[in-house]
Amino acid sequence: MSGPAQRRITIKEVAEAAGVGVATVSRVLSGGSASAETREKVLAAAARLDYRPSALGRNLRRQRTGGIGLLVPDITDSFYARLTDGVLSCARSYGEPVTVGVTGDDPEREAELIGTLIEQSMDRLIAVPSGDGEMWAPALRAGLNVVFADRRVRADVPSVVPDDRAGVLTAVEYLAGLGHRKIAYLGRHGQSQRVAAFSAAIASLGLPADRDLVVHARSSRDSAYAAAAGLLQHRPDVTAVIAGGNVLGEAAVLAARELDVRIPRDVSLIMFDDVPWAELCSPPLTVIAQPAQDIGYRAAELVLRQGRRPPTVTLPTQLVVRASCGPKVSVPRR
Amino acid sequence: MSGPAQRRITIKEVAEAAGVGVATVSRVLSGGSASAETREKVLAAAARLDYRPSALGRNLRRQRTGGIGLLVPDITDSFYARLTDGVLSCARSYGEPVTVGVTGDDPEREAELIGTLIEQSMDRLIAVPSGDGEMWAPALRAGLNVVFADRRVRADVPSVVPDDRAGVLTAVEYLAGLGHRKIAYLGRHGQSQRVAAFSAAIASLGLPADRDLVVHARSSRDSAYAAAAGLLQHRPDVTAVIAGGNVLGEAAVLAARELDVRIPRDVSLIMFDDVPWAELCSPPLTVIAQPAQDIGYRAAELVLRQGRRPPTVTLPTQLVVRASCGPKVSVPRR
DNA sequence: ACCACTCATGGAAACGATTCCATCATGATT
DNA sequence: AATCATGATGGAATCGTTTCCATGAGTGGT
Incomplete structure (x- = not known):
């Protein structure tokens, strides 16, 4: 052949x-x-x-492989797909190849992938970190040039993240303005920043604090659905939900339909991350838009342009009001 | 630091x-x-x-870089994201890194990316080809081990593709069974297989042939919207549309709303590729589901396991009926 | 007791590029 | 005219691994 x-x-x-x-x-x-x-x-x-x-000969002599490693939890998630697109777009203008790995938010898989990357002598890495900061010590000691995207788990690693604090605050304020007091946060692992911001926002507005109002899912769609359904079923007193990502939002809408909970009449929903289908959804979803592509692009710039690197770049989010939030119902569901 | x-x-x-x-x-x-x-x-x-x-030393000696190159038109498109996920999933079990590039369906960019890959001595490539078959001659001569995914543009390269013929036929038959006679196909470049299958299906059912009933868009969302809007606006006689991908389908729904064309009352819509939001959409979209992840997985298997390689693997599609198709309206719109 | 044969072992070449360093030519300065 | 500085040039070392080949030890057979 x-x-x-x-x-x-x-x-x-x-x-x-x-x-x-x-x-x-x-x-x-x-x-x-x-x-x-x-x-x-x-x-x-x-x-x-x-x-x-031959890049092989050159790299061996230079003792470093060009190119960028990129680790995302799930390439199937539109947010990370767009982030990846941003990285690829920036890398292309530098002529640098990008090696992508999916971690599934599993620290073990993440470590394994980092190992593969180090074996390739790849010295530049953009990662959406799954584990805690400790895990990264060996990689950093190995001279790896790391930039975190979307999440920040170490202060000594440059990071490009959405403005979670402002985003969450905007969402909570908007819902509170509509009269909601029992607001739940439906998140996934690795969103500690956002959960902290959520608790702070709740407290600053004088709403009742309740640890059970934040629910965590793993990164699969099944897990997201289970978490959403569980929340809607066991907490008929919550009247508003903030979904911490488009997969979670999708699961929330699906679960609500299945349980015959109407949006926004019975419960209001705000989703993090604006995706094309948010507008097509029934009802169209009110969202906190995040600049996913920009996050990737900026992270790539940071990892490619060595030198003076700001510790953290924070990119603004934006509330896009559509039709999935309404005033608080006067009587609790059921 | x-x-x-x-x-x-x-x-x-x-x-x-x-x-x-x-x-x-x-x-x-x-x-x-x-x-x-x-x-x-x-x-x-x-x-x-x-x-x-060090993979560097090994690869130099062995005269080949491990790893797989993957070229997709748009990583932001759920279909290609899932395909990519399939490739990554298979590659991971072999411990092979995957280098991803997006072509934007532009043959020039594609050629450029192939060049980068060859420079890296990458000898295995999975591609959703943008250009015609000719373009690939140099790459093949360079000893590159290529597998095509989603589209087949050369007979001498192993390919993994969805069963376009059957998928299109199923869609057309379903719509014809509902009484539709003027059926349009809204596709993107690189879908010549499917367009041929569409024409064949139309002919085999004795429906009127009309070349203007297939409309092409480039791979951007803007282009897709323009094509969809143009079709709905200039051809009030078409009563059913087949969208050749989820981006096209999304554009069709958006354009229909904008133009106040109701689905399925005014026009029926079938979308290629089942995506999570198809169910959330208003109305829920009837789709031809494609095994995107499988396509990627099988392609990776093919490119990793050398040796006896079947020329073409065809994977089945499936009609999922939801609510975007209805009987033909008796009077044409407008 | 000798030969043939197997098997573990280490030295060295090879892969293809970059880069140090010595060499040589040329022009300028003293 | 002799010396020095400058700049172009090519040989050779180097990067880390795999693999060829020669060597030596040990074993079994005649």
């Missing part, structure tokens, strides 16, 4: 064809100094032979 | 620590023959020093 796998042109052959030494070829091709005459000869020979320098 | 970038342990140091030669270490670690005694010494030394072989 495939041909005789034609051998690759090496720098030695180019040198021979141009009648110069390999060192000169290398210099010309990587912008070193050379006389106009030899430069031309080398360039001509390289073009004629269609020479492509 | 980052520490003194501790130097990497090399095989030479392990050999020294174990009191053997480097060749022996290499043999032990890659499963060659060695006496039980030395094997143990080597393993102990490697463990003690936390030795990780």
